[in-house]
Amino acid sequence: MLNDLQLEYVETQVHDEVMTITLNRPDQLNAMNKGLVKDLRNIFQALYWERSVRVVVLRAAGRAFCAGLDLKEASVTDSSSDRDVAALLDGQRSIAEIYVAMRRCPQPIICCVQGAASGGGFALALASDIRILSEDARMNAAFIRIGLSACDMGVSYFMPRMLGMSKASEFMLTGRFISATEALELGLANRVVAPEALEKEAASFCEDMLRATPMGLRLTKDVLNLSIDAQGLEAVMALEDRNQMLTSQDPNFREGVAEFMEKRKPNYSS
Numbered sequence: 001m002l003n004d005l006q007l008e009y010v011e012t013q014v015h016d017e018v019m020t021i022t023l024n025r026p027d028q029l030n031a032m033n034k035g036l037v038k039d040l041r042n043i044f045q046a047l048y049w050e051r052s053v054r055v056v057v058l059r060a061a062g063r064a065f066c067a068g069l070d071l072k073e074a075s076v077t078d079s080s081s082d083r084d085v086a087a088l089l090d091g092q093r094s095i096a097e098i099y100v101a102m103r104r105c106p107q108p109i110i111c112c113v114q115g116a117a118s119g120g121g122f123a124l125a126l127a128s129d130i131r132i133l134s135e136d137a138r139m140n141a142a143f144i145r146i147g148l149s150a151c152d153m154g155v156s157y158f159m160p161r162m163l164g165m166s167k168a169s170e171f172m173l174t175g176r177f178i179s180a181t182e183a184l185e186l187g188l189a190n191r192v193v194a195p196e197a198l199e200k201e202a203a204s205f206c207e208d209m210l211r212a213t214p215m216g217l218r219l220t221k222d223v224l225n226l227s228i229d230a231q232g233l234e235a236v237m238a239l240e241d242r243n244q245m246l247t248s249q250d251p252n253f254r255e256g257v258a259e260f261m262e263k264r265k266p267n268y269s270s
Helices: 032-048 085-104 121-125 142-146 153-163 165-174 178-185 195-209 214-228 232-247 251-261
Strands: 011-016 017-022 055-060 111-112 116-118 130-132 138-140 192-193
Touching: 011 032, 017 032, 055 195, 085 121, 111 121, 111 195, 116 121, 116 214, 121 138, 121 153, 130 178, 138 165, 142 165, 142 251, 165 251, 178 192, 214 232, 214 251
Parallel strands: 017 055, 055 111, 111 130, 116 138, 130 192
Antiparallel strands: 011 017
């Protein structure tokens, strides 16, 4: 399915079971126009069925990761009183589906952020599993600064869970920027590196993730997602028990044990 996609504003490359997705509107700071929204939605929805890809690296061309919604194109700037609410809602949901698909796709997503990540771009980073920021990265819930609510594209779901209610309120009610240093201190960033080191740091994460069996990696992301909203310890442990029973019966389980004991790279079957 991935091979059938016609992409306009996104470039993809697959190497050693890692797909690199590059936002490619650098002259517009990778702002999300309709074409980029469609590309991202189609890619992440297709990844749900793609077993040849085990890890995803999300990055962007140019000096900024993503400046958010392209306001020059977006209908939110239309001041007419007769706008079709149903059509607006469809447009809103067409963007929101990107972030749902990112969490639903079984591949871990490593997000490399340089420069600005605002609004929908900030949400792309939050919806990823690992965030690597360059030293010049700045992120914010920009929606509230353009006449909208800061509760958009899953930000009001992710931020309280990552930062706690107090810090989430600070940044969402003001639209203030979070610097790379502050993001690291808050636990929002996993690493902060020089801009030229983003690719190397992402590759290091990919290497470690690929040592897991394909099923073990997928099911770990699955249960991490479910555990966030689980009703208690016993519910989480039931999911964990399921994972261990499934992975222990996987043909790759023995290879996983062998590569660990023999201190070598694994050779998993697909």
